Structure formats: structure tokens, C-alpha cells
Amino acid sequence: xxxxxxESNGILEMGLSxxxxxxxxxxxxxxxxANIREGRQKIRVDASGLEYLSSxxxxxxxxxxxxxxxxxxxxxxxxxxxxxxxxxxxxxxxxLLALETDAEKQAEESPAEEGGAKVRHxxxxxxxxxxxxxxxxxxxQLCGGWKSWTAPEEGMTARVPLGSxxxxxxxxxPGEDYASVREGxxxxxxxxxxxxxxxxxxxxxxxxxxxxxxFTPEVIALSAIRGSGExxxxxRFQPEKExxxxxxxxxxxxxxxxxxxxxxxFTALVEVGGLVGVSTIRSPGLIADGKAAEFPSVRDxxxxxxxxxxxxxxxxxxxxxxxxxxxxxxxFLPEPPSTKGVRLHVxxxxxxxxPLANGIINMAESVAQLFSGAEPxxxxxxxxxxxxxxxxxxxxxxRGAVWISGVNFTKGTNS
Amino acid sequence: xxxxxxxxxxxxxxTVNEVRALRGVTLTIEDGCFAAIIxxxxxxxxxxxxxxxxxxxxxxxxVFIDGTDIxxxxxxxxxxxxxxxxxxxxxxxxxxxxxxxxxxIAMKRGKSRGxxxxxxxxxxxxxxxxxxxLNMGLENRLDNPIGTLSGGQRQALTLLMATWVRxxxxxxxxxxxxxxxxxxxxxxxxxxxxxxxxKLTVLMVTHSMQQAVQMPGRVVMMHAGNVVEDYAGERKxxxxxxxxxxxxxxxxxxxxxxxxxxxxxxxxxx
Amino acid sequence: MTLVVGAFTxxxxxxxxxxxxxxxxxxxxxxxxxVDGSLALGAATTAxxxxxxxxxxxxxxxxxxxxxxxxxxxxxxxxxxxxxxxxSGILVMTALYSVNLRVMGKSxxxxxxxxxxADLPEKLVKKLAGGDSVSIAGWPVPxxxxxxxxxxxxxxxxxxxxxxxxxKTNLGTTMRAAGENPQMIRAQGVDNRWMQVFGLAVSxxxxxxxxxxxxxxxxxxxxxxxxxxxVWGLASIIIGDALIGKNARGTGLLIVGAIMGTILFRLLIxxxxxxxxxxNDLKLVTALFVFVALVVPxxxxxxxxxxxxxxxxx
Ligand SMILES: Nc1ncnc2c1ncn2[C@@H]1O[C@H](COP(=O)(O)OP(=O)(O)OP(=O)(O)O)[C@@H](O)[C@H]1O
Ligand SMILES: [Mg+2]
Numbered sequence: 001x002x003x004x005x006x007e008s009n010g011i012l013e014m015g016l017s018x019x020x021x022x023x024x025x026x027x028x029x030x031x032x033x034a035n036i037r038e039g040r041q042k043i044r045v046d047a048s049g050l051e052y053l054s055s056x057x058x059x060x061x062x063x064x065x066x067x068x069x070x071x072x073x074x075x076x077x078x079x080x081x082x083x084x085x086x087x088x089x090x091x092x093x094x095x096l097l098a099l100e101t102d103a104e105k106q107a108e109e110s111p112a113e114e115g116g117a118k119v120r121h122x123x124x125x126x127x128x129x130x131x132x133x134x135x136x137x138x139x140x141q142l143c144g145g146w147k148s149w150t151a152p153e154e155g156m157t158a159r160v161p162l163g164s165x166x167x168x169x170x171x172x173x174p175g176e177d178y179a180s181v182r183e184g185x186x187x188x189x190x191x192x193x194x195x196x197x198x199x200x201x202x203x204x205x206x207x208x209x210x211x212x213x214x215f216t217p218e219v220i221a222l223s224a225i226r227g228s229g230e231x232x233x234x235x236r237f238q239p240e241k242e243x244x245x246x247x248x249x250x251x252x253x254x255x256x257x258x259x260x261x262x263x264x265x266f267t268a269l270v271e272v273g274g275l276v277g278v279s280t281i282r283s284p285g286l287i288a289d290g291k292a293a294e295f296p297s298v299r300d301x302x303x304x305x306x307x308x309x310x311x312x313x314x315x316x317x318x319x320x321x322x323x324x325x326x327x328x329x330x331x332f333l334p335e336p337p338s339t340k341g342v343r344l345h346v347x348x349x350x351x352x353x354x355p356l357a358n359g360i361i362n363m364a365e366s367v368a369q370l371f372s373g374a375e376p377x378x379x380x381x382x383x384x385x386x387x388x389x390x391x392x393x394x395x396x397x398x399r400g401a402v403w404i405s406g407v408n409f410t411k412g413t414n415s
Numbered sequence: 416x417x418x419x420x421x422x423x424x425x426x427x428x429x430t431v432n433e434v435r436a437l438r439g440v441t442l443t444i445e446d447g448c449f450a451a452i453i454x455x456x457x458x459x460x461x462x463x464x465x466x467x468x469x470x471x472x473x474x475x476x477x478v479f480i481d482g483t484d485i486x487x488x489x490x491x492x493x494x495x496x497x498x499x500x501x502x503x504x505x506x507x508x509x510x511x512x513x514x515x516x517x518x519x520i521a522m523k524r525g526k527s528r529g530x531x532x533x534x535x536x537x538x539x540x541x542x543x544x545x546x547x548x549l550n551m552g553l554e555n556r557l558d559n560p561i562g563t564l565s566g567g568q569r570q571a572l573t574l575l576m577a578t579w580v581r582x583x584x585x586x587x588x589x590x591x592x593x594x595x596x597x598x599x600x601x602x603x604x605x606x607x608x609x610x611x612x613x614k615l616t617v618l619m620v621t622h623s624m625q626q627a628v629q630m631p632g633r634v635v636m637m638h639a640g641n642v643v644e645d646y647a648g649e650r651k652x653x654x655x656x657x658x659x660x661x662x663x664x665x666x667x668x669x670x671x672x673x674x675x676x677x678x679x680x681x682x683x684x685x
Numbered sequence: 686m687t688l689v690v691g692a693f694t695x696x697x698x699x700x701x702x703x704x705x706x707x708x709x710x711x712x713x714x715x716x717x718x719x720v721d722g723s724l725a726l727g728a729a730t731t732a733x734x735x736x737x738x739x740x741x742x743x744x745x746x747x748x749x750x751x752x753x754x755x756x757x758x759x760x761x762x763x764x765x766x767x768x769x770x771x772x773s774g775i776l777v778m779t780a781l782y783s784v785n786l787r788v789m790g791k792s793x794x795x796x797x798x799x800x801x802x803a804d805l806p807e808k809l810v811k812k813l814a815g816g817d818s819v820s821i822a823g824w825p826v827p828x829x830x831x832x833x834x835x836x837x838x839x840x841x842x843x844x845x846x847x848x849x850x851x852x853k854t855n856l857g858t859t860m861r862a863a864g865e866n867p868q869m870i871r872a873q874g875v876d877n878r879w880m881q882v883f884g885l886a887v888s889x890x891x892x893x894x895x896x897x898x899x900x901x902x903x904x905x906x907x908x909x910x911x912x913x914x915x916v917w918g919l920a921s922i923i924i925g926d927a928l929i930g931k932n933a934r935g936t937g938l939l940i941v942g943a944i945m946g947t948i949l950f951r952l953l954i955x956x957x958x959x960x961x962x963x964x965n966d967l968k969l970v971t972a973l974f975v976f977v978a979l980v981v982p983x984x985x986x987x988x989x990x991x992x993x994x995x996x997x998x999x
Contacts, residue, residue: 148684148685149681149684204661204664204665223685278680278683278684281665293681295673295674295677295678296674296677298672298677298681299669299672299677302672302680302681302684303665303668303669303672304668304671304672304676304680305668306667306668306670306671306672306676307671331685332685333685334682334683334684334685335682335683336683337679337683345685381684383679383680383683383684384679384683385676385679385680386679387675387676387679391679
């Protein structure tokens with residue numbers, strides 16, 4: 001089995017030669033999957049060189065088709081020889097066969113999809129910025145009165161509903177009242193009615209809740225930022241050069257640039273280059289004195305990734321960026337060591353990778369699809385590690401979609 | 416019952432090679448409890464077992480068996496209470512002596528040894544019976560030097576020897592680690608069988624997560640000379656390999672989280 | 686013929702030495718140099734006791750006991766004072782030189798007209814032969830020599846048997862295991878140090894007994910008589926191994942091998958001397974032989990020779 005590839009007009013043609021059978025079907029499918037991941041989502045398989053097609057081979061063709069349909073791409077077999085046509089139609093899969101003219105027609109249509117995007121090329125990355133709704137903006141409430149690393153008190157908490165109308169992040173847990181969550185508080189994020197949070201303790205895996213019918217997830221939070229409103233822009237990015245990645249700080253800067261605002265909110269679905277972050281391993285509700293933030297006792301409360309983790313996974317990011325210099329926001333938006341006046345608070349929920357469709361995609365649908373397809377593997381509060389020489393820097397991303405909006409921060413009410 | 420109280424052991428103290436192998440380990444193993452110790456390389460597992468067996472005296476702390484303070488007992492005296500199987504199949508037997516002779520020596524563990532014949536008829540019969548029960552065909556080779564056996568066969572015999580006279584405590588230090596997978600599984604099965612049959616109190620060091628999850632009733636994780644996890648009771652019942660992997664990951668991360676990291680990270684956590 | 690009988694007698698006497706060294710070198714795997722001193726000590730003690738009119742059996746036992754003490758001391762030095770193996774032997778051996786001089790009061794004690802263990806057998810032989818000499822294969826041999834030969838044969842036979850039986854007892858098996866794998870034996874509840882001390886004591890007791898017989902056979906005890914004995918014993922054991930083959934297992938065969946080796950070695954020496962080897966060169970030649978066996982491991986392997994009974998586990 002041999003595969004040759006050529007791309008023209010946004011359509012990738014994969015030329016197969018030899019046998020597509022049990023021995024080579026995985027090889028073929030992996031090649032397709034890699035193309036999908038890299039954003040080549042209109043695939044034609046040139047079957048003229050195919051000598052043999054077994055059931056396993058047939059299955060891999062079908063899987064490719066399903067995967068591409070899932071991300072709004074297309075998959076078809078062209079230049080099929082007689083026996084391939086026969087095999088496909090006998091097994092009822094002749095829908096996979098495309099007439100050459102079809103393919104050409106689609107090829108002509110394809111450039112239209114870039115319509116409305118401002119395309120830029122920066123340091124090996126192709127960036128497409130789509131304007132969704134120029135007037136859209138968000139209101140963000142800063143909830144909870146807790147000062148980090150101090151012993152919390154009852155009155156500091158806030159009840160934060162996490163319905164589909166908002167994006168949010170913070171430290172909290174679902175529960176009736178503060179007493180019931182005091183020992184289980186952890187980092188959380190929410191978008192489109194899907195909430196994930198990291199219960200402290202042994203399990204090491206996040207838990208999650210999804211809005212369904214009349215049930216709306218809700219957390220009792222020590223501190224949280226909850227943004228509601230619409231997104232104004234969508235940023236798509238993907239590498240053009242091998243190894244090019246977008247850093248979290250560059251991403252934050254792009255949200256400010258896209259909206260021309262000093263404060264932004266964003267939600268993103270991104271393939272991870274490497275995450276650097278921390279997560280709570282002991283509920284901050286249990287902090288009793290001022291020692292929690294001191295080394296080494298801080299290690300009992302907080303776990304640091306220690307290396308760049310989750311490469312290749314898909315992450316859901318919820319973040320808020322503030323370059324306004326407002327002192328009121330400072331308690332909710334920490335300043336990374338190297339961003340010069342840009343404060344940001346970003347949480348990431350990590351999922352197994354699955355490809356996204358190209359172009360404009362809907363945030364709520366994409367997030368819902370994510371939560372229905374797999375469970376979160378990890379949840380992190382992203383940080384920058386700027387230690388000299390050994391520092392890990394900040395998190396990086398390979399490709400993805402970022403929904404962006406300007407934001408006004410207001411002080412929320414405590415429960 | 417084994418009680419280890421705040422044991423510390425430092426090798427080469429005060430030199431550049433100083434190794435703080437045990438940093439205040441406290442551990443109580445109840446009667447009839449089968450506990451496994453897992454941990455990263457050099458975390459002090461073997462050192463802890465050695466401290467219990469009396470290979471050396473700890474710098475601080477004490478060891479009790481059934482309420483008796485044995486901290487200052489020499490190794491051979493502790494052997495009255497403690498049976499041992501080592502990682503190296505060569506360590507527990509005298510290679511040039513016969514299977515029967517080796518076992519005869521073990522039959523007298525902790526007892527006085529006179530000038531009576533070591534391998535009398537009755538002793539031979541007893542040995543043959545128990546060796547036959549191993550189902551390894553070794554009963555026909557009792558007069559062969561034990562060094563001619565495979566590692567797995569030797570470890571099985573060493574296990575038999577260590578438990579022939581019922582020990583108050585059985586120490587197993589990675590006793591299947593030097594064996595091929597099949598023999599390892601065989602010896603592990605034999606271990607479980609003997610321990611269950613004799614209701615032994617056991618401390619077993621293992622690198623096999625599989626063994627740690629399946630065999631014992633309790634799993635203790637060590638790291639850098641400390642006990643960092645202790646899965647007992649209900650917590651042990653639900654224990655899976657993934658949990659152990661995560662725990663390992665946690666302790667490794669904890670190591671990477673140094674003071675410099677804390678300085679940078681803590682202000683960014685709001 | 687006298688020569689042959691002499692070689693046999695000497696060989697048998699020295700095989701007591703070889704048996705002693707078998708315990709230290711083979712069973713305990715301990716390179717014990719005390720031997721040179723304890724042989725002379727055994728001889729000196731016995732000679733002095735005989736001169737003082739003590740009956741021969743008691744005097745010989747005295748030599749045995751003196752050797753026991755010497756080995757005991759070496760053992761204690763090594764195990765409890767942590768003196769290195771070789772060094773503890775050297776210390777005791779050196780000290781024994783002075784001790785032997787003290788025991789004897791001078792450097793040489795001649796035994797003229799004192800009774801020996803061979804007296805009773807001698808009478809018996811004379812009665813049986815009806816004269817002062819016995820004819821063996823047509824050659825006349827003095828009855829005294831025959832008697833001595835018979836005595837040491839009996840003694841060696843008895844010792845070898847006892848040793849073999851001992852090594853099969855609970856204590857004996859434990860001692861063997863202690864030599865091979867002290868770690869194991871500690872794990873079995875035995876203080877391997879005492880095993881070592883006891884083994885060395887018995888080993889040197891046999892060496893002392895060998896000295897006692899040597900003094901009675903040669904008719905004197907000399908402070909120098911132990912020099913080089915360890916190497917001779919070693920040579921005997923090496924030859925014995927070559928005789929029984931390297932795959933020999935079981936203590937019985939090894940014991941027989943040690944005895945046969947010693948006798949053969951004496952015969953070889955007797956022949957060499959007869960051929961005109963300068964007696965002064967004897968120790969040099971022996972040392973060379975052992976050296977070659979020790980230093981050229983491939984050579985040793987080819988001959989199937991082992992100096993120690995295999996590896997000792999830590
Ligand atoms: N006898 C000794 N002398 C000097 N250092 C020692 C000694 N025994 C152990 N150590 C050191 O103490 C530390 C702990 O060793 P130990 O053998 O107990 O680890 P372990 O947990 O059993 O590791 P492994 O899984 O590799 O067996 C190591 O750094 C080791 O080098
Ligand atoms: Mg170890």
C-alpha cells in the first residue's frame with residue numbers, strides 16, 4: 001500500500017496504490033486522520049491504483065467518511081476501477097463514489113467559505129479572523145469575596161448559575177450551601193451549559209455537569225468570573241510550518257487586538273501544544289491560617305504540572321483578559337510575570353482529541369459535542385513559569401477556534 | 416503485629432554521598448495483614464525492610480513485633496520472628512548444598528541446632544511431602560544441589576523455607592522481580608496461597624502494580640524515604656492500577672514543585 | 686620400601702592438616718593462614734607434654750586443644766573485631782611464633798625415649814611379625830614405622846569419618862551454609878560469626894593434631910616446623926581436587942580427595958627428592974605450583990581446580 005497526496009483548491013487528493021486490506025487499512029485511516037487534524041477536510045481518494053479492496057479496507061473508507069462528515073468535511077472516492085465500483089455497490093456503499101464532475105464542482109465552491117475572514121500569516125501560523133457580530137459584547141460579574149490563600153468565611157461565597165447563556169471560571173463546587181462544598185472546592189470552568197470542575201483529592205480527574213431540560217448546573221464559588229452575552233469574533237488558527245504554535249499570551253493579545261478593547265472574554269477549543277498549569281488538590285475551604293501559600297506547605301494545596309502536558313489533546317479554554325489597569329479587577333485576574341500589564345485568568349479542561357470543522361463553527365454546538373463525546377481528563381488553571389533556563393514558559397496551542405468578545409467587568413453580589 | 420515508629424536511616428552521613436534513605440517512617444501492620452510497599456527506585460523500600468529485618472540498626476526510631484522492642488536485636492535473633500525472601504534467588508539459599516539440606520536448615524529457623532542428623536528419615540519424608548505439594552516435580556531432585564534449579568524454582572523453595580516455621584512476619588523484597596513473567600506469576604500465586612493458608616502478616620516490596628493491586632489487602636507507597644500513600648480497607652478495595660499511576664504522578668509532580676516554582680506560581684493563582 | 690612407607694605416613698599425618706584446611710578453605714571459604722602457627726603449636730604442646738611424662742593420648746589431645754584455641758582466636762579477631770580475613774590469620778600466626786617459643790622454652794624439643802601413640806601398635810606388630818622388622822613385598826621395614834603408619838591411618842580414618850558425619854548434622858549443614866551464604870544463614874536465625882569461629886577452631890584443632898603426630902613421628906618439635914605448611918596443605922587440596930574431578934559433589938568425596946591428594950603429594954615429593962631435588966628448593970617448588978594454580982585461572986579451570994569451594998554470597 002502506497003499513498004501519494006496532492007492538494008489543490010482546498011481539496012486533498014490521496015492516491016492509493018496496492019492493496020487496501022487488513023494489513024494496510026490502519027495505515028490508510030491514520031493518514032486520513034492526520035489530514036483531518038491538520039485541517040484538510042475535503043478529501044478525495046484516487047482509487048485508480050488500487051489492486052484489491054477487502055472488508056477491512058472498506059471499513060477504513062467508511063470510517064474516514066464518517067469522521068469527515070462529523071467535522072463538516074467531505075469524502076469521496078474518485079477514478080474507481082470496475083472492481084472497486086463493484087465491491088462498493090455490492091456492499092451498499094456506492095454513496096462514497098463521486099463523479100469527477102462533482103468533485104470539480106465542489107472545488108470551485110470551496111474558496112467561498114473563507115468569505116469574511118481576515119487572513120494573516122504570522123510566524124508559521126495561519127490566522128483567520130471572522131467577525132460574528134461587531135456590536136456584541138459581554139458583561140462579566142466578579143463573584144465571591146475570597147482573597148486567595150486566606151482562610152475563607154461563609155459570607156464570601158457566591159452562588160453562580162452556569163447556564164447556556166454564560167461562560168465562567170473560578171474556584172467552587174456544586175452543592176446546596178457553603179457547608180456542603182467547603183471540603184470539595186476546586187477549579188471549575190463552564191461554557192454553553194457544560195460545567196467541569198476538579199474535585200480535590202485522590203481521583204485526579206474532573207467531574208462535570210451538563211445543562212439538560214430544566215436542570216442548570218450551578219456552583220457555590222469562593223471566587224468566580226461569570227460572563228454573559230454574545231461573542232463578536234471568531235479566530236481560527238493552524239500551523240503552516242511544522243512545529244509552529246500559538247502561545248497563551250499571544251492568544252490573549254490577539255483577543256485584545258481583534259476587539260480593540262482593553263478587556264476581553266474568550267472561549268476556545270484548541271489542540272494542545274503543551275499546557276503549563278496548576279490545580280487545587282486540597283479544598284481551599286480547609287485553609288485555616290496564612291501558611292497555605294508558603295513553601296513547602298503550598299504543595300499540599302496546589303499541584304503544578306511540572307512539565308508541558310497533554311500535547312495533542314483537545315482543550316476547552318475559558319479565559320478573561322484585562323489590560324485596563326483597573327485595581328478592582330486585580331484580585332480576579334492575576335498578572336503573569338511577562339505580560340506587562342495584561343492580566344489574565346484562564347482555565348483549561350482537557351479532552352481526548354477530536355477534529356473540528358473548518359471555518360465558522362458554533363461555540364455552543366462544539367462544546368456540547370465535546371462533552372457528549374468524552375469525559376474531561378484534566379482541569380488546569382494555566383500559569384506562566386518564567387524560571388530562568390528551566391522555566392516552562394506559558395501554555396501553547398497548535399490549532400483551534402477561539403470565540404472572542406469585549407467585556408465589561410462588574411462586581412457581582414455574594415450569596 | 417509490626418510497629419515501625421519514626422525510623423530514620425542516613426547512609427554516609429555528613430559526606431557528599433549522604434543519602435537520607437528513611438526520613439521518619441511510621442507504619443503499623445496489623446496481625447494477619449498482607450501489605451505491599453511500592454515506590455520509585457531509591458525511595459527506601461528495601462532499606463525499610465532491612466531495618467525491620469535487622470540488616471542494620473536505624474539511626475533513630477524503633478521497631479516492635481507483638482509489643483516487643485526488637486530495635487536492638489541483631490539480625491539472626493530477629494530471624495526467629497521474621498521470615499525473608501530476597502529479590503535475588505541466590506541470596507536465600509546455599510547453591511552447592513542440596514535442596515533437602517537447604518530446607519533442613521530452614522526447618523530449624525530460630526531453634527537450636529545440635530549434632531543430630533540433619534536429614535533423618537522422618538525429616539526427609541516431611542520435606543518430600545511439602546515439596547511435592549509445590550507441584551514442580553522437585554520431590555525427585557531433593558539430593559540435587561539447589562544451584563542447579565531455575566530462579567523460579569529456587570524462589571518457590573525459598574518461600575517454602577521462609578514460611579516452614581511460621582514467621583510472625585514475612586518480608587518479601589521484590590521476590591519475583593528477577594524471574595521471567597511465567598515464573599513470576601507462579602511464585603506470586605504460591606505466595607498468595609501460602610499467605611492465605613497460614614494467615615501470615617506480610618510486608619512485600621514490589622514493582623509490579625498488578626501485584627500491588629491484586630495480591631495484598633493494603634498498599635503503602637513510599638517516596639524519598641517517606642510513606643506518601645496508604646491504601647487500606649475500603650480505599651484499597653477500589654484501588655486500580657490507574658490510581659497508583661496517578662499517585663506516582665502526584666509524588667513526581669510534588670518533587671518538581673520546588674521553592675522557585677512556588678514563588679512564581681502562587682501569585683498567579685487567584 | 687622404607688621410603689614409600691615414610692611417604693605414606695607423612696602423607697597421612699599431613700592429611701590431618703589437609704582436613705583441617707578443608708574446613709576453613711572449603712567449608713567456610715576462609716583463607717586461614719593461622720595454620721602455619723597452629724601446626725607448630727600442636728607439635729610444641731604435645732612435645733612438652735610428652736617430655737613432662739603425660740601419656741601420649743593426652744599429649745596429642747593437648748595439641749588438638751591448643752590448635753582449637755588458636756583457630757578460635759583467629760575467628761574472634763575476624764568476626765567480632767572486624768579484622769580482615771588474611772590479617773587476622775597473619776596476626777595469630779605471628780603471635781604463635783613467640784607463644785611456641787614460650788611453650789617449648791627453646792626453639793627445639795627433641796623427643797628421645799618418650800612414649801608415642803605408636804607404642805602400643807608397635808608391640809602388637811612386633812608380636813605378630815616375631816621380629817623388629819616386617820617384610821612388605823619382600824622389603825624389610827622397621828616395625829616401628831609400620832606401627833606409626835597403622836596408627837595414623839586409623840587416626841585419619843576416624844577423623845575423616847567423624848568430619849563427614851559432622852557435616853551431615855544440623856550444626857554441620859548450618860556451618861556449610863554459613864560458609865557459602867552468610868546472609869542466608871542469618872536469615873535462618875543463626876549468628877554466622879559463631880559458625881565461623883567454631884569452624885576455624887575445629888579446623889586448627891585438626892591442624893594441631895597433625896602437628897602433634899608430626900612431632901611424635903619425627904621425634905622432635907621445632908618452632909620452624911610450621912613454615913610453609915599452609916601452602917603444602919593447599920597444594921594437597923588442589924591435587925586432591927584434580928584427582929576426584931571438578932564435578933565431584935558431596936562432602937564425602939571431597940574429604941577422600943583431600944586425603945588422597947596429600948598422600949600423592951608426599952609421594953611425588955619423595956620421588957622428586959630421590960631424583961635429586963635439593964630439599965631446600967622443595968618449598969619454592971610447592972609455592973610455584975600453588976602460585977600457578979592460583980594466578981592462572983584458565984589453567985586452574987582446565988585442571989578443574991578450585992581453591993575455594995566456589996563463590997561466597999555476600
Ligand atoms: N547499604 C547501603 N549503603 C549506602 N547506600 C544505600 C545502602 N542501601 C541503600 N542505599 C541508598 O539508599 C537509598 C534507598 O535505597 P533502597 O534500596 O531502600 O531503595 P528502594 O526503594 O528499595 O529502591 P529499588 O526500587 O531500586 O530497590 C538509595 O539511594 C540507595 O542508594
Ligand atoms: Mg529495593
